[in-house]
Amino acid sequence: MQPIMEMLDRHFNVLHNRAQVMLGLCGVVITTTGFSGRIIAGTNTLAQWLIVSSVALVLLAAAVVVWGVLHLRWLTQQPGDSVQVWLMEALTYRDHKTQAYRIGISLLLVGLALYVAAIAIMLLHPDRNAVPLNR
Template structure:
């Protein structure tokens, strides 16, 4: 059975895997930050597509009926909240090498904590975007139910 590791335990595990070479350990963390940034950019791209679609078809859907208008607004609010979560979380820029604790191990542990924080923000943004997309979908369903 797998056990969730705290940052200190994770560093010890990384040392088991890669040895005590700090450059390798920094490389592992750098790859994690790169992955988070790439996935966050993907979420931002999806949100941008949603907002673009709203600009083209949103007014027509909102004019069709009150329920559709409610869900397009609901979706828009959650998509914008997802964008905010991406910007304050995974895409908040900070160089890994610009900050240092007293020891290399403490520095790596702090970077693991930063990675975990960015991961939580990514999950929040993903959830908000899914709720927003659900709002868009419901708006479309109610719009299509009134179009003949």
């Protein structure tokens, strides 16, 4: 039983470490948008939609990872009357966390792609206030 617990513990550690790295990337995107989002959005309407959509997807990715991966239920809390039933429950729990991580990373990658597209539009239109924003 001990080797199985240690193996599952390693699996969960990998998932949690990757989730923390992903949350760090989300934080970088959100912080960068706070500094440069206004400049990017000042390029044109498409850039505005891209930057807003990218931040929304990045926030959604963070929410999926926080709730789906970092949400805790200890291995000792897994139900099961026998070792085999317990192991299947623990593996299902791990697989659900892995799926949440995959969804979160997919959302993050799409959000980053939209963010880069907005930056590309800004770089292709280097004039300040290419499209004036309504105040």
